[in-house]
Amino acid sequence: MEKQGHVQMDSLFMQAFHYAPVGMAIVDMNIKVLQVNEAGCRLLGYTAEELTARTFFDYSCPDAEEDYSHIMQELRNGGRDSFQTEKRFLHKNGSIIWLYLGISFAKNSEIEPDFYIFQFKDITKHKQGEKKLQKICKEYELLTEHSLDMITKHLPNCEITYVSKACELLLDYEQAELTGKFPYHYIHPDDREMLKKYMASTMDKQAVHTLPYRIRRRDGEYGWFESTAKGILNEAGDVEEILAFTRDITKRKAAERKLKEREEYYKSLFEYHPDIIFSTDLQGNFTSANPNFEKFMGSPKEALMSKKFHFGLLTAPQHLQRIETSFLKAACGDVQRYEFDGIDKNGSLLTLDVLNIPIRVEGKVVGVYGVARNISERKQNENEIRSTKRQLESFIENNVDPVFIYNLEDKLVKINKAVEATYGWQSDELLGLALKDLPIFPKSDIEWVQRNADDLAKVLGNTFKGLEAKRIKKDGTAIHVSVSGFQIVNEKNEQIGRAIIHRDVTEAKMAEEILINSEKLSIAGQLAAGIAHEIRNPMTAIKGFIQLLTSEFTSRKDYFDIISSEIERIELIISELLLLSKPQEMKFHQANIVSVLSEIKLLLETQAILNNVEINFVSVAARIDIYCEVNQIKQVCINFIQNAIEAMPAGGKLTVEISQASEGEVLIRFIDQGCGIAPEMLQKLGEPFYTTKEHGTGLGFMVSKRIIENHGGRVHVRSELEKGTTIEVYLPR
Template identity: 40%
Template structure:
């Protein structure tokens, strides 16, 4: 081997690259020491052997393609490729010759792994950063943009990639930039411009640019990191107006504002200060703050020291003095004023006159005490529930009425109230749901139990309680014991019955006298020996039956009876009442006309009470026609559920002022009346789930309409 060849081999052995040579048949002709270490094969194991047979898996990799390209085109090739059997990346350069191929290669696995880490880190940053990252080619086309462009500008990345960098810029900014700046001169700089948002408006964007260049100092690409600074731009614009706004705020604020330095000399006050405290600005600027009363100065010195230490004092309720010596309740906020280095250089104060509020609070406290007194001293039981139905409050009347103490009832749940009978609990729950929905319930009649087991007739009113936001926060229950009132009502009804019975006595006496006279006459005739006595006996029998009927009706009216609802034919009831009062009607020259509907109508009623009502209305009609007249009693069905019974007279009628008072206890237009008849009659009708209406005009008569429910399906 000649010396030059020997020298060449020595050089190949010393280079840091792996090197091997292949002949025209792809056989190894030389392998240097570095290549044997990189390929993990000995030189003797490779020389003379075919590269594709020794490394068959390389055939399907870039190695085969690139080597073939170099040989066929007789041009050098360079490439990176991964060889899996060795789990390594190689940087390869192949140089063709007439006799074969020379290959230089390096293990760049570590470099590749580092590059992959950098790429992964780059993608991690670009995919997750809020800033928008873009890469622009030397020609000015966008080749990459991070997903954050969706947040900043509203575009999808693919909508921007491939566009020219200035396509989305504001025309004015694009023109200014291109005319004064070249890309090579903005490396490492930060600039701002307006970029068009997908929605059509412009967004202020600040971009930091880094230029990557090649060995010839030519730009390869530019990397830009951009962020939305629209808010900052707006803030800068607002900042320019801050002084004017602040001055306007101070001068036009309805609250008094002052500024003092660390020596507590007044630097500035606003017009509201002058108005509130009566001192002019010229009188107080440069002086000690004159609005602090003497008895408050020690405390305010302590507070001022805290503010000078950098501590703000908010919503301080205190007392201040006006120039005329009067005192004001104020709510004040004291804040430190600092310079650019953060040092406290003064104190600003702002205060509001809360004297009216203080007075209102005192008034509210007084009213609260009045309300507390009202609840505690009320003769009716008052219970207060929270929104969950738990008793929160009970007054003394509860203890007197029901026998349980406050301690025993407070905290008890609605379903566990001891005074509610078991059969009424579901009804109580239903009422509670209604009042929780915001509805007030009044006049609910109920049966409740005392602690000793005695039943009480009560009337309950339920009212929702609202919190400050208008939301139902609970409810109050007012319970009135009606037991004695019920007994009084029964006594009133009995009294009215006796009154009606007494008034009927004269008519009934006359009614009985007539048949007795006839009987006596016929008896005398029979005694005188008249032959035909059958006709007389029939008349006597008829008159005796009439006496029995009248006496039966009178006894029914007068006799105390337990209230009992039974099914009755309304027309039959009216017939019986008319029979009872027909004599009184005749004596007063009143004609009673019955205009009853042909179809039968039944009602569920207390017969005695309903008759009492009808007697009252008929007697009133007779009394309203002192010179005689006509009373029409009419029945008709309103619908399948209700019917009407009307009593229409053509008497003197009543003016509106009398109608308005009708039904009040002891109000009457009759000389010997009690004023209870109409009130009791209305109450009886209401107890029968009915209603009473009165229509009357002076000299045009009166109509009383009674509406009652009709029995269904019988």
């Protein structure tokens, strides 16, 4: 019986399912449609086969997808009996429809699986009507709440029943503060009786009234407002409430007051203005003239009003046509400005600057204003200024020294031809650049210039002259310049820029350096001659005693040979010192430079070891002959190696390389890992008495350089601080 009852219930459910007027669907635990009734198919436009091929929510709008997993979980657990929602779905024809959706959970037998029952009906029209109603309400709300005018409703006794949000903007009161209040409390005392009569008049069923009056804002200040009120009738035809629209006219009132003040101002301006001011109608008849015009024309106003507009009596005939043409153009609506030469009533020559302005009323030209100013003195000044300017520009442009003109922002605004000729840059490459960005500064100065640009601008902003500096040409050549500068001022003596002048003093600088070096060489020669004379006598004695000792200590003959050789080198060095005072004849012959350097390495290796310096000797061949004076070349190499050892107080590596520079030259490189030489010091190497050593004389490099040059060779020095120095010696073979 129980089974039969279940069968009957299932049969009734299926009949209700298939013939229900609303859409119904049986959905499995994965929301896949198992069955759908005919009403559901009609609502969505799909066949049953199409609907059962996918999940139910696959037919919802993509932008309306929501996560219902927690809802379905609650339905399965009994946390809720059913779930209802409104949701958009896509009809098969592509349209969007609104469905009211109800979901419930059906617990089946242990054999049959559980399922969900979805019931849905079309509520699209209802939603459209609801949306339209919401739109109307929203528009009404926007109209009242966002209106710049304040909207109020009053009872017949004037009590405020509603006030729009504009009260916050206009009066700085909250809506709740005004609702239920009477307006008279906020009205200016002088306007209260007028407002009471005004509100009483609104009881007239047909009348619409407008009234300007003053309302007190929260800050206690009164503003001008204008209200328009109308009585609202009930079904019996009586005034049930009063609707009022109130607008802030404070600015309008202020504008009206200013307009009146402006009228008075312009009247005073017209009467007392130092220029000639007049007005005419479109036929050229004077309609007004200020006292200065009467004075200038030499006629009273009454006489001027009867004449046509022209300066015929006060100007040359050749100007009449131009004056009349300008007037006609102004009468057609175009502002005209022109100058002409004339004579005043006393016969004095003058120049007038005339401005004709159309008089417009409601967009239509009804006359012409005229303003004339005597500019004779200004024209004379302008001519003088133009003449002075031409002279100054000619002076700058034709100046043989480069001239740079900067504005107050330190931007280069003008250069003369001498800049292009001296530095090689064209004006379009330099104009507009800031002082700190100009390419004329040496690389060693650029960082300093950019870092101290403000301080440099202050210095250059004052008058100065004769500052010596080094600058770079476009081709990279360095030149010495003498820099002078001064301020450029306007007619008010206000600084408007600065001028910088460079004078090329390179040749003078070189001549000065040659003279100084010549003097140093002369002093060095005299000093060298004295030193050589003083050292030769004791060296002769030392040499004699060494020769005596050699015969007694034959077991150490190699040591005595080295000592004798070094004494001979000392004598040679003394001879080289004499070179500084007078040239000596040198004896050249072929020598293996590889062997010479090997001997020097052996000689200086002990000194190198004591200073923790490793000497590496590298040669491309075992024998490379050069034509030289051996002892002088030894002196040069020993000098460079000793300098390298002293440049590495903490130790390091010294590499001596011998290679074939070209077919007729040998290259000897001395590469150390010492402290290096600063660029500014590197330029002074070879000058007499200039040294980077604490106890040096400054003669070693100079003598070495001279020896190399006497051999027809040359020497190059490259150095970088904290990385080391490389000396390259080129000698002919």
